[in-house]
Amino acid sequence: MKKEKKSFLNRFSSSQETEQQMMPEAQPMSMPVYAEDEEAQMNVDQYQDNEQMMQQNDWNMQEGSEEIPADDDAEGQLTIDVYQTETEIVIKSTIAGVKPEDLDVSISNDMITIKGERKNEEVVDDNGYYYRECYWGSFSRSVVLPMDVLPEKIDATLKNGILTIRLPKADVTKTKKIQVRGF
Template identity: 30%
Template sequence: MRVSDLIPWKPGHSSATPATSAASASGERDPIAALQNDINRAFDHFFLPLPLPFSGWPAGLLGSGSGIQVDVAENDKEVKVTAELPGLEQGDIDIRVSEGMLVLSGEKKADREVDEKGYLLRERTFGRIERTVPVPDGIDADQAQASFKSGVLTVTIPKTTEAQAAAKRIPVRSN
C-alpha cells in the first residue's frame, strides 16, 4: 500500500463511500449526502446574522443567551466579576451569592407616551435578565462590594484568609 492510497479525495479512490462524500468514485452525486450538505448550508446561513458564542449554534441553545456579558478575574486575594448592563439603573440591579453561585439580575421597565399633532403614541417595555456565575470556595460574601457606573457593574468578592493562605505558587522551570 502506498501513502497516496490513503488520500480520500483522490480521483477514482475506491474506499470513499457515498455516505461520506457527495460524489461517489464513479462521479455520480449521492442524493442523501447532497441533501445533508444543503441542510447544513441552510442552517449555517440562517444563524449567520445572530451573535454566536460558538460557530453554528445560537446562544439560546447553549444556555448562555442571558443577555449579560461578564468577565471574571481571580487572583490570590479576590474574585472580580464585571458585567455589562446597558440601559439599567442602579436600583434595577439585584446581586446575590448563594451556594457557590453569584447571581446577577436586573429588570427594566419603561413607559412612554407622546400626544402631539393629533396622534397618541404609547409604548411599554419590560425585560428581565439574569446571569449565574460560579464562584470558587473560600470567598467572603459578607465583605463583597459592588459598584455601578456607565452601565458596567463590578462586583469584588475577597477571599478568606484561609483561602489566601492555601493558594500555592508553582514555579515554572525551563528544561
C-alpha cells in the first residue's frame, strides 16, 4: 500500500478538524485555497510591489537630499541624560569618536554648555555610501541646571565614548549671616 504524502495545508486542516471534533462549539475556519500557479503569481506580484516601493523610497530620499541644501554652519545636538543623587547632579552623553581635547565644557550662572567636534578622518565619496546616519561635525548642548552647584568642584570624564559630568550640589541649607552696613 502506497502512502500518499500530504501537504502542510492538508496536515494543518486535518489537525484542525480533530480539534473541532473535540470542541463542537468552535466555528470552522475557512482558508483560501489557491492553485499552485496562482500562488506563484501572487508571490511574484508581491515581490514586484515590494521592489517598486523600495525604488520609490530610494528616489524620495535622493530627491529630499537634493531639495534641502546642507547647512555647513549647523551644529548637531547632543543627546543627554541628566539625573540627581543626594549630593550631585550628573550629566551623561554618548560622544563616541570625540577626543577630550575636542570638547569644551563651561558653566555660566545656572547653565552648563557642552561643545565639541566629531571629526571624520576618512574621506569617502558620497556615491560610495549605502547608509549615512552618523553625525560628523560640531555639536553643542546647553542645559539649565535645576539647582545651584559648586562650579569649582565640577568633574568631567570621558571613558569608552561616554562623557560624564558630575556637578556637586551647593549646600543651600547653610545659613549665611550677612553684615548690614550703615551710611
